[in-house]
Amino acid sequence: MAVDSFKYLPGSIAAYYRNLAVEKVEPVPWTPMKKPVSEARFALVTTAGIYVDGAEPGFDQEGERRNPMWGDPTFRRIPRDVRLEQIGASHLHLNNRDVQADLNIELPVHRFAELEAEGTIGSLAPTAYSFMGYQTNTSEWREKYAPDVAGLMKDEAVDAVLLTPA
Amino acid sequence: MLAQVFEAAGLSTVMVTSMPYWSEKLGVPRTVGVEFPYGHMLGMPNDRDMQMKVIRAALSVLEEAREPGMIRELEIEWPQPFDEAKKDWQPLEPSPIIAMMIEQRRKAAEQARGQG
Numbered sequence: 001m002a003v004d005s006f007k008y009l010p011g012s013i014a015a016y017y018r019n020l021a022v023e024k025v026e027p028v029p030w031t032p033m034k035k036p037v038s039e040a041r042f043a044l045v046t047t048a049g050i051y052v053d054g055a056e057p058g059f060d061q062e063g064e065r066r067n068p069m070w071g072d073p074t075f076r077r078i079p080r081d082v083r084l085e086q087i088g089a090s091h092l093h094l095n096n097r098d099v100q101a102d103l104n105i106e107l108p109v110h111r112f113a114e115l116e117a118e119g120t121i122g123s124l125a126p127t128a129y130s131f132m133g134y135q136t137n138t139s140e141w142r143e144k145y146a147p148d149v150a151g152l153m154k155d156e157a158v159d160a161v162l163l164t165p166a
Numbered sequence: 167m168l169a170q171v172f173e174a175a176g177l178s179t180v181m182v183t184s185m186p187y188w189s190e191k192l193g194v195p196r197t198v199g200v201e202f203p204y205g206h207m208l209g210m211p212n213d214r215d216m217q218m219k220v221i222r223a224a225l226s227v228l229e230e231a232r233e234p235g236m237i238r239e240l241e242i243e244w245p246q247p248f249d250e251a252k253k254d255w256q257p258l259e260p261s262p263i264i265a266m267m268i269e270q271r272r273k274a275a276e277q278a279r280g281q282g
Contacts, residue, residue, distance in 0.1 A: 003199040003239045005187035008252050028193040028234035029173035037225050043177075045168060048205060068262035093261045094205040095254065102211030111208075111217050120225070131168070134261070138167050146168050150175035160228055161172050162221070163181040164207040 033160065039122040040159040045149065047133030048099055048106040048166040049091030051076035058090035059132040065092075071134035075145050077152075078128045080109045093134050094166055106164050125156040133166045169194050173234075180224045182207045186237050196231045198224045199239040203246075203255035210245060 006014035033040065049059050060072040078087075087103055089096035099106050112124040129149050135141060153161065169179040173195050183189060184207065186199030200207065200220060209216035220240065227238050244251055260268060 003184070003186050003201045005185040005199075007201055007248075008184070008203045008255060022188075022191050024191060025170055025193045028195055029170045030195055030234045031173045031176050031178045032232075033178045033228055037229050040178075040228075045172075046207075047168075065262050068266045091205075092257060092259075095257050096205075098211045099205060104214075104217050105206050105208050105211050108208055108217060108221060111214070111221055115221070115225075120222075134263075141167060142171060146171035147175065149168075150172050150177060153172070153177060154175065158177060161169075161177050161179045162224055163169055163172075163179055165181065165183050165185075166205045166207070 035122070035159060037121055037160070038119060041123045041125055041157055042112060042121055043125040043153045043156065043158040043161050044107050044109060044112065044128040044164070045131070045161055046106045046128075046164045046166065047131045048089065048094070048164070049096075049132035049134075050078065050087050050089045050099060050103070050107065050130045052078055052082055052086050053088035054086070058088050061090050061092055064134070069136050071136065072132050073135060073138075073140040073145055074131075075149055076130045078107060078109070078130055080113065080124055080126055080128060082109065091132055091134070091166060106166060108162070108164075112162075122159075125153065125158050127152065127156060129153075167192070169196075178228060180228045182220060182224055186239060189237055190235070193234065195234045195236075196227050197237040198227055199237055200242065202242075202244055203251045205255050209242075216242065 051058050056076050104111050107128055115121045116124050169181050172179050180196040181194055182198045184202050186197050189197040208220045
């Protein structure tokens with residue numbers, strides 16, 4: 001089975017994507033794994049637009065409604081011991097019901113805590129990160145917010161990152 | 167894009183995506199491809215086994231990849247009927263950009279009728 005990358009998109013959007021010219025980054029940036037998975041410390045990063053309600057504001061949905069060509073490029077921090085009922089979701093391009101029913105479908109903090117307990121991974125870092133994936137221009141991600149998150153992960157001695165675009 | 171910035175900063179990354187097509191086009195360092203609806207990269211809610219299967223595949227890609235560009239596609243069938251799944255991931259209200267496009271099309275159609 002080959003994965004059909006356009007399977008769940010409405011036809012007009014799939015056609016748009018298929019014809020979109022993109023530039024490949026060459027060479028692809030690369031950091032080899034420096035230690036086995038069983039010794040590595042992991043961080044989780046999603047673009048599902050989730051946040052911890054009451055700890056940080058949601059993503060700027062009003063700004064996007066005012067300018068539909070813009071998406072909030074900032075990020076939110078999510079502690080590994082977050083409880084499901086604390087999770088808010090502000091992604092206007094998704095039905096957020098399922099991620100609020102089970103955070104692990106996009107940010108698998110509980111699964112990784114289990115993998116840590118069974119010794120499959122070295123550890124899960126204290127903090128996970130969430131972006132909102134609707135970005136028509138990724139320059140602020142590239143120049144500011146992604147480097148900021150990289151720095152925060154390095155501060156927590158992270159070796160490897162699981163990325164889950166929504 | 168995030169993956170590239172993180173790799174450049176000295177972090178090893180693996181991405182689980184339903185659009186592995188882009189991984190090849192854009193140059194994603196390590197990819198696991200899943201044919202799952204958007205917003206569900208690791209599987210169905212409350213299906214621990216399914217989620218673990220995807221996560222373990224991602225860990226094995228991290229362990230095995232020796233150069234950038236590895237893509238492993240998983241043969242896991244989405245358990246919902248296609249029509250239901252295609253509708254289910256989408257927001258209840260159209261996103262602002264889609265609402266804007268619908269409105270533009272409506273206006274264009276109206277104008278075309280006016281001229282006809």
